[in-house]
Amino acid sequence: MKRRRYRRTGLINNEDEQNPLTGVANLFDIAMVFSVALLVALVMSYQMPELLSPTEDITLVKNPGQKDMQIIIKEQGQPIEVLNMTDQIGGGTGEALGTAYKLADGRVVYVPEEEDGGNTTSS
Template sequence: MRRARKWDREDDDPAAGLLNLFDIWLVFAVSLLLAMLTYYRLPELVTSTGEVTIVKNPGEPDMEVIHKKGQEVETLKMSDQKLSGEGQRLGTAYRLKSGKVVYVPEGKK
């Protein structure tokens, strides 16, 4: 009678170890995605009740402002067009030495 050796078994699948690696990589990818969302403090992007505003390329000619409130997403793109018309002055904006812009609304009259 012959002894069965480890490499003589026919029921072992050589790709079985790869399936376990696939499961591990899938869990790693999902956890990496969740970690990135929490790092950028943007869990509001995934929820239906969150409100978030994102500015892409600030100060550049192709700047975009993306505003999400609930399920509604609004995208505003910058343009070089000048607008004219009648309106009401709402306040004054000041640029500080640090480069930040502060808006001061006018009081009601």
């Protein structure tokens, strides 16, 4: 029976360990996991997990009443739309649809106008 001699080979002789780019692939994987975790943490810190959900429609108003106000609209199946505040005033022709009244408790009641000119008592 033949005896085989096994030589001890160090890590230096292993071809995989001599390639300096082996560690770069692992660093790229770690960087991708870190960036996704950072993105999720950022969305959660703004308390807007709805932005990650493809099924929810949301409308977001940034800086309401300011000169740099923005309205961000996300609808299902549509690209995200950003509307910026401008100095232009909307105008055109149209017809009055009714009257809105603000009650003493802060509620707003809309009373539509009827076509025949009669008074409406619904609220």
